Amino acid sequence: MSKNWWKALSVVLLLYVAVAGLLLPVPRLAILNESIRNLYFHVPMWFGMTFILIASVYYSVRYLRTPTPELDIRAHEAARTGILMGVVGLATGSIWAKYTWGAWWTNDPKLNGAAIAMLIYGAYLVLRSSFTDEQQRARVSAIYNIFAFATAMPLFYILPRLTDSLHPGAGGNPAFAKYDLDSNMRLVFYPAVIGWTLLAFWLAQLASRVSLLKLKVYEKQLA
């Protein structure tokens, strides 16, 4: 239990977010209306994705220092979880955009940046699948992972802020300003961020444990 408290915390927080996020009062804003509740689901996805991708880069760096299959698997599964979070983030954002901006997709720097970052990480998966030698695959994909992180993060956090955009947090639009996030919403939003991030780490951990077990079974069969 002492090691797994954060999983329980994640479950409790997400249950709280699901209930409180849908029931607690939210400010009435024009256009946004009730869809503002999507803030508890759409925005934490990107937080979770960023943290899990940082973890992936951390494992990749460690892999380059001491190459073990375990670190490679952990980096890979963390990156895959990050991609999953990103895709869900894009999907929730797209639904939100349909109801507030009137289109599934708008030509917006933030949206395009996120989509391209997903392409960069999609290329990571393609790269992994095009090696036959495992050690070389692990090494080269660790290198690419670090490189991809360094080029993908400006897409999320620097470029959209330089250009005008409909999306909050860009072109001088404040991201979490007073007008769109009152203290009531903060009560749900911060737990949501923590909860989804912990869930991402849990997913990555489970996935890497499955992969490690598969590797063990495979090695046993070989022996």
Add this chain to the structure above:
Amino acid sequence: MQKDFRLEWRQRAALNGMLLYVGSTVFVCYLSFSLRGGQLPAPAWNALFWIVLLFSAVNAVAKGFLQESRGRMLYYYTVVRPQAVILAKIGYNALLLLGLALVAFGLYAVVLGNPVQNVPLFVGNVVLGAVGFASTLTLVSGIAAKATNSSTLMAVLGFPLMVPMLLLLIKVSKNALDGLEFDASQSSLLTLLALNMIVGAVSYLLFPFLWRS
């Protein structure tokens, strides 16, 4: 490192091929747009220019590692540090791309007209773009050379990675086309410079690991 640079320079058989490649691409653009007649609108001119540069950059840099023979790699490995190799490659590729870009710009201006109003800004932008493309693509081609289907990988890995840079470049060159003051594009240029430095530093740090395998 200088010696390495000279070694690179000597095998410039590909250079003429690349020049021809750029020339014919520009000419194809010219022919396909001349059907419509009249001057190309500035945004289309801009977009087309960068697409031509993007494709010729990918083709030019891809040759860097893919055509390297195993024996020569081994020779470099024993003679110089990996950092020197990557710096030399980036430097060489940057110069190559710069040359290509300037030739492309010249040809392009001749056949399709030159709507650029702020030429120094435009050329400075092209210089930054060449350096940025070179530092991104050199590492990518090193990565792709290790894999099995390298020419596909080169495009798949390279294009998304270059998009942030490309967006900034297109924005600045649009400013140069419209003849805006330098102040208007200053922040974009600085970001571009920072992006180049990030990519260059990461390549410098990561290449030794790639080299060893």
